[in-house]
Structures are given as C-alpha cells and as structure tokens.
Amino acid sequence: MPEAPQMVFLKEQTEQFVGQLVLQAEGSVKVLPFDRLFNQELESIKTFGKELFFCFPDFAIRIHLMFFGKYAINGTVNRELQLRLTFEEGEINFYASDIKFIQEPLDSLYDWSTDVMHASFDIDAAIEKLYRKPQRLICDALLDQTILAGVGNGIKNDALFRRRIHPESLVGEIPVLESKQLISVCVQLSYEYLEWIREDTVLQNWQAYRKKICPRDHTPFLKGNIGKPARSCYYCEKCQRLYLPEV
Ligand SMILES: [Zn+2]
Incomplete structure (x- = not known):
C-alpha cells in the first residue's frame, strides 16, 4: 500500500495540470x-497521509490507491x-483505487497536523x-492513521529497526523520549523515502523492510505477520529491544 511519500510524489507528477480546465471526465467510478x-x-492538489485530493472551486476528488491502485499520466494501464481526467494538456488515469467526491x-474533514509529511505535523x-x-503493540500503533497519517509498512519496519525497537513492544512500556525519537524517525524516513522514489532507489535503501539479513549483526531477520x-x-x-512489563 502506498505510504505518504508516494502520494507526495504523485502530487509532484500531477502538478503540471494545476490551472488547467477539465475537458473530459470519464470512467467506471459511480x-x-x-x-x-x-x-x-484544477485549483490545487493536496495530500493527506495516503490520500490525494484534486481540488476544484466547489468540490474535491479524493483518491486512495489502496493495495493495488495504479495510475498513468499521459498513458494507460x-x-x-x-477515472480519466483529460486536461487541456494531457490526462491522468486511475485504476483499482478508492475514489470519493467531497x-x-x-x-x-482532515486534521492536517496528523500527517507526517505536512508542515503542521504535531x-x-x-x-x-x-x-x-x-x-497496544508498537507495530500496530505506528500504522494508526489517526496518529501518524501516511506511515505504512515500509516506514514502520525501518523506523523500528533504526530505533532498535522490537515490533511486539508494548506502547506503554516504551519511554516517552524513545517514542518521540521513533516518531521523529518516521517523519525523517518519509522524506528520505520521497528522495528514493525520485531516484528510483527504494528497494536498495530499505534496511529492514523486505530484507533477509540484519545489516548491524549480519544475523537473519525474523519475519512474521504481527498485530x-x-x-x-x-x-x-x-x-x-522488546519492551514488556517486568515480571
Ligand atoms: Zn540486528
């Protein structure tokens, strides 16, 4: 599932259409x-976490790529x-996405300060x-979009690895200062991730996510479906480190 940096990247790719008129809109979305x-x-394009908005004077179209969503700019899949939006110069096409009219x-509707890539992030x-x-397990809490909008599985895994926190740690057992640093790393990773997308170097830049060997200890990573x-x-x-209550 795309995370915030992918939506910011999509915004960058579609900003060429801002200021243009929609000449045709079509597609199967009801x-x-x-x-x-x-x-x-098209007045502006905004993102909130894993969502993107095409903003028009009186309404917005909201796009969430979900798990298998695709888009193509000036091309098709x-x-x-x-949904196809044809502008004065070019078009964008969406597939397998969740699309809403707002x-x-x-x-x-949106508290922008929960978005890890928004200037007002709090x-x-x-x-x-x-x-x-x-x-709650920390691996679940990091994916809670009402706390950290835009954080997905990649950022979650690598942020926990960077801060040396075991994903099954209980939130309440992690010192506040450590949680604060963990969240800071989520924000920092989001911007690094955006850079990797621009350079097309995402896969080689993850340290833990989808990797087999810990680069610190050279021991095999454990992989599990948790949460x-x-x-x-x-x-x-x-x-x-696994943060659990002392017994
Ligand atoms: Zn290790």
Whole structure:
C-alpha cells in the first residue's frame, strides 16, 4: 500500500495540470458526477497521509490507491479504467483505487497536523494519542492513521529497526523520549523515502523492510505477520529491544 511519500510524489507528477480546465471526465467510478467536472479548473492538489485530493472551486476528488491502485499520466494501464481526467494538456488515469467526491471543505474533514509529511505535523499531539492505548503493540500503533497519517509498512519496519525497537513492544512500556525519537524517525524516513522514489532507489535503501539479513549483526531477520490486523514485520531479535512489563 502506498505510504505518504508516494502520494507526495504523485502530487509532484500531477502538478503540471494545476490551472488547467477539465475537458473530459470519464470512467467506471459511480460516485463522481462527471458532468460537474466539465470545464472546471484544477485549483490545487493536496495530500493527506495516503490520500490525494484534486481540488476544484466547489468540490474535491479524493483518491486512495489502496493495495493495488495504479495510475498513468499521459498513458494507460491494461485494466478497467476507473477515472480519466483529460486536461487541456494531457490526462491522468486511475485504476483499482478508492475514489470519493467531497463537497465539504477539506479543513473540516482532515486534521492536517496528523500527517507526517505536512508542515503542521504535531509530534506532541501524536505522542499524546499514542499513549492513550498503552496495551497496544508498537507495530500496530505506528500504522494508526489517526496518529501518524501516511506511515505504512515500509516506514514502520525501518523506523523500528533504526530505533532498535522490537515490533511486539508494548506502547506503554516504551519511554516517552524513545517514542518521540521513533516518531521523529518516521517523519525523517518519509522524506528520505520521497528522495528514493525520485531516484528510483527504494528497494536498495530499505534496511529492514523486505530484507533477509540484519545489516548491524549480519544475523537473519525474523519475519512474521504481527498485530491487528496482522501485517508483515521484519526484525532482528539481537539488536531490537522488546519492551514488556517486568515480571
Ligand atoms: Zn540486528
């Protein structure tokens, strides 16, 4: 599933259409009033976590790529077309995505300060929300989009590895200062990840996610589906500390 950096990258790729009129809108997605899109000017593009918004004067189209979503700019993919927006110069096509039509102001629906890649990201608010559920596994908490919008499985695994925290640690047993550093690493990794996408070097840059050997100890990573819902974790039992209550 795409994480925040992939959506910021998609925003960068589609910014060429800002200021242009929609000449045609079509596709199989039923929730969009295609006729209302005609001749509307794309005012801006925003992202929130794993979501992207095409903002028009009176409404927005929200795109979430989910697990298997694809898009093509000035090209097509051999799948059922969900949405094609044809602008004055070029087009964008979406497939297998979750698409919504939003008429309410985005500011009333989204708390931008929870987005790890938003300028207003509020780490203290994230910490406060994190410790509201002290019994939760840290690997689950990092994926909670109401705490850290935009963090997905890749950032989760590598952030825990960088901070040497075992994914099955209980949130309430991790010192606050350590959690704060962990969240800072999630933010930092998001921007590094964006850089890797731009350079097309994502796979070689992960240290733990989808890797076999711990680069610190040269011992095999353990891989397991952990959490609710279970998501893949890659971790080293030697160098990642498990925070549990003392017995
Ligand atoms: Zn290790």
